[in-house]
Amino acid sequence: MKHFVLILLLLAAVALPAIDDRIPNLLVHMQNIQPFNVDCNEDQVILRNQNYLWIHSLFNPWQPRLEAVFLSSTQIEDVNILGDNQLYICSREAANIITPVDTLAYPGRIYFTNQIIGDRVTREGSMLYVADRFRGIDIMDIGKGGMREIKSTFSEKWGIRDFIAQYPYLYALNDFGLVTVDISDQQFPISLGINYEIADATLLAKNGNIIWIGAGKRLLAINAEDMNKPKLINQFRLSNDIQDLEIKDDRLFIALGKGGVKILGIRNPLKVEDLRTIYPTTASVYDVALAKDLIFLALGRDGWMVYDYR
Numbered sequence: 273m274k275h276f277v278l279i280l281l282l283l284a285a286v287a288l289p290a291i292d293d294r295i296p297n298l299l300v301h302m303q304n305i306q307p308f309n310v311d312c313n314e315d316q317v318i319l320r321n322q323n324y325l326w327i328h329s330l331f332n333p334w335q336p337r338l339e340a341v342f343l344s345s346t347q348i349e350d351v352n353i354l355g356d357n358q359l360y361i362c363s364r365e366a367a368n369i370i371t372p373v374d375t376l377a378y379p380g381r382i383y384f385t386n387q388i389i390g391d392r393v394t395r396e397g398s399m400l401y402v403a404d405r406f407r408g409i410d411i412m413d414i415g416k417g418g419m420r421e422i423k424s425t426f427s428e429k430w431g432i433r434d435f436i437a438q439y440p441y442l443y444a445l446n447d448f449g450l451v452t453v454d455i456s457d458q459q460f461p462i463s464l465g466i467n468y469e470i471a472d473a474t475l476l477a478k479n480g481n482i483i484w485i486g487a488g489k490r491l492l493a494i495n496a497e498d499m500n501k502p503k504l505i506n507q508f509r510l511s512n513d514i515q516d517l518e519i520k521d522d523r524l525f526i527a528l529g530k531g532g533v534k535i536l537g538i539r540n541p542l543k544v545e546d547l548r549t550i551y552p553t554t555a556s557v558y559d560v561a562l563a564k565d566l567i568f569l570a571l572g573r574d575g576w577m578v579y580d581y582r
Contacts, residue, residue: 290537290545296567296579298552299334303575310570311351312563319576322347325361325370327383333566333578339381341373350393352400357383358417360400362390384418396437399423399458403432409444411458426453426461433474441499443483445473450483452499467494467502477517477524482541484524486514491526493541506541510534520562523547527557533569552577 305326307319317336319326323344328336346365353359361370370385390402390410400412400420408427412420431447440456441464449468455461475486481497482505491514493506512531517524522539532552537545550567555574560567567579 290547292535292537292547294581296548296550296581299566299578299580300336301552301575301577302336305575306573307570307576308558308572309351310559310561310568310576311353312561312566312568313353314563316353316356317561317563317568317578318351318353319570320348320351321572325351325359327381329381330563330566333580336578340383342383342385343371343373345369345371349391352393352395354395354414354417357381358386358414359383360386360388360393360395360414362388362393362402364389364391386414386418386420388420392432392434394435394437396439399437399439401435401437401442403435403444405431405433408432409435409442409461411455411461423458424461426455434476436476436478438478443476443478443496445470445476445485449473450476450485450494450496450502452496452502454499465496465498465500465502467504469504475514475517477519479519479522479524479538482538484517484519484538486517486526488513490514493538493544495541506544508544515557516559518560518562525560525562525567527560527569529556529558531557533557533560533567550579 308321311318315330317328325342327339329339346363346368350362368387390404392403394401400414402410410425411423433445435444442453442455444451449470452464453461473485473487477484483494483496485492489510491508494502495505496502512528516527524536524538526534533550535548537547555571557569559570565582567581569577
């Protein structure tokens, strides 16, 4: 009898859904701007739409303080910040002009804007990686900001949609699938492996050796431990198209538009845990960013939100 009861308890434990030991609490909902993208570092959050860029201080996350506003003459494709004040702004127009918006509504910190041609940008230390769909990926040494020394242009795989640089490797989605690149010699990058089992992939995030990829409503897990042969090991179909992917503490945060933000436990990529879904009222979530114990959501016409998550 005791053995029978133990077996029942074990079966019940297996059947239980995953429980999230952290609770998201809404700190603030700001509706004075309409951002579709959000990025952050430890003490600043950068929000933007096609032509405007807003920077807020996170000294008090309950009342984010506006530090600066910029207007771009052409569409902003991507943004990266170095230190506290060096902004790298991607656009497809070489003559793009970034204008600070002067207003007495914010105290104002001085920022230095650097215009770069491309679609996506990421940075690791002093190395800046800029992807252009038609030219490939430029590898630049920017030092402490301001300077720009091009080390090389990796143009073997064009049509870059998203990419991650983690020295000595680079992981990129192009028009055909996932490409892994050896950048240990930054003047001579070498393509290592490819995985063309992916259709319509647009987003990726990395956790250990696992690359998580968003392709429409599909979420795919690819094991890149063998850089020469990235291997698809798991996939899921979600309720809405994936808008953004972010990872922190073995948790994958997925922006799903009207589907809110799905939080998955991904410690074991073969047994993903559905921890929680955040539904921010009736708004659509277009982008998500993470810093410390905070979650930032860009909601477009519905403004933006900050959640405490611990």
